[in-house]
Amino acid sequence: MVKSYQFIMGIDVGGTKIEAVLILLKPGGEFEVIERKRTPTKREKGYSLVLNRIVELIQDLSQKLPHKNRSLSGVGIGLPGTVDPESQLMLNGNTSLFVGRPLKSDLQEALGNETLPIIIENDANCFILAETKAGAGLLYEKETGxxxxxxxxxxxxxxxxxxxxxxxxxxxxxxxxxxxxxxxxxxxxxxxxxxxxxxxxxxxxxxxxxxxxxxxxxxxxxxxxxxxxxxxxxxxxxxxxxxxxxxxxxxxxxxxxxxxxxxxxxxxxxxxxxxxxxxxxxxxxxxxxxxxxxxxxxxxxxxxxxxxxHNLGDSAGVFGAAFLVKNLFDPNKNQALQLL
Ligand SMILES: [Zn+2]
CATH class of the missing domain: 3.30.420.40 (ATPase, nucleotide binding domain)
Incomplete structure (x- = not known):
């Protein structure tokens, strides 16, 4: 059943640090953290430099993939601000760095992979997504039924x-x-x-x-x-x-x-x-x-x-960002299979 394994990546861009995680999804829904990295955001240096830091993180973690980024199902990114679900643009936030920037297409271009699925979401949404599905939500279910x-x-x-x-x-x-x-x-x-x-x-x-x-x-x-x-x-x-x-x-x-x-x-x-x-x-x-x-x-x-x-660490958002990718795929179609 190796064919149903998927690799997903999550990136959480915070005010002070950027975290990245590479996760292996196994048949049956369990997941395993393959690699985790963090780097300072240095947002004062501007959009292009922060974009490069994200690109480097993705490339760095991709070294662990069996076939480089061909076997990556997608990248989910959490940003510290309001993200329009349709346009995927950040509309406001406590840093103006990403406001109105086409982060998704800029990343695809910088990575030389214009078909790589990238989904962008508000960081707190990523956080509660991860905690509900794999942290506090499980605890609450155990406590209350x-x-x-x-x-x-x-x-x-x-x-x-x-x-x-x-x-x-x-x-x-x-x-x-x-x-x-x-x-x-x-x-x-x-x-x-x-x-x-x-x-x-x-x-x-x-x-x-x-x-x-x-x-x-x-x-x-x-x-x-x-x-x-x-x-x-x-x-x-x-x-x-x-x-x-x-x-x-x-x-x-x-x-x-x-x-x-x-x-x-x-x-x-x-x-x-x-x-x-x-x-x-x-x-x-x-x-x-x-x-x-x-x-x-x-x-x-x-x-x-x-x-x-927080049940998954104070930076659970990075897991939630990765889970966004999992939700992109219809499990009945196994769209990721061709990538492995
Ligand atoms: Zn205010």
Missing amino acids: RSIEEQIGIGIILGTGVGGGLINRGKLFRGRKGGGLEVGHGPLGSRTDGRPCFCGLNGCAEAYLSGTALLQDFKKTSQGFLSEIKISGDSIFEKAKDKSSTSYQIVSNYKKNLSLFLINLTNIFDPDYFVLGGGVSKQQSLYKGLEEDLIKKSFVPESSPKVYK
Whole structure:
């Protein structure tokens, strides 16, 4: 049954790093990670350079294929912004790098393979796709008996920006132009005098909950004395263990905002669960008391959701990006067979 093996590749382009994974899909649906790589995005260097970095990653991972890129079923790419499902163009995001750029055709041209299937999707959509199908969704099914096909799951990325994705009973909800679940630009602070956001509004969730916002809060209150030290989210949470510290106040405030944010979403979508991803989501202390808070404050306490830490690692998005390719192929037609 070797003929039904498929190789798929996923690329997750984040604000600070690009991750790539090469996966072997086996008959029966199991998958095996063949190779995984990451490289800094260096988005300040511009589109052409980032494009080259993606090309190099694809070529690098393709060295592991039995017949170079002839045996690759396709590449799925997650971008940090709204991606129009029809045109495959990124329409907006916290980096303007990819906005309006024909990434798909540029990659096919640079790779010299104009028929290679490439599918582009919002990174938070990739994240929830992977978590529902292979991570938190399985856990929830085990805990509650509610199958993956019945679940409503929301993925939230707390990274350079704040992104969201929703799986409604097995299907991604994208909205009309891919702008559905742009929850980072939903209201958390005041729309008149809350924190300003790059999108032009005030009070956006991203201005309070992104890793970038968290670092800025810390820098502001440290009054410059830490300017020589490279601070990270980890050190903020480490220092926050001391209840008399400024870090404790910053983290407490962050947790309060995160809880309010999830309550807003619960009152709109009534999901089975949230899964948190992105750099900040690694902090175990975020989860303490969070579900209890949702039960207390959600409009319908009986349906308050579970809150999971990412099950596939904080960069599950790269797996979701690869799974996009799998969904491109009709299993009954075995379109990938000819490639092997
Ligand atoms: Zn905004």
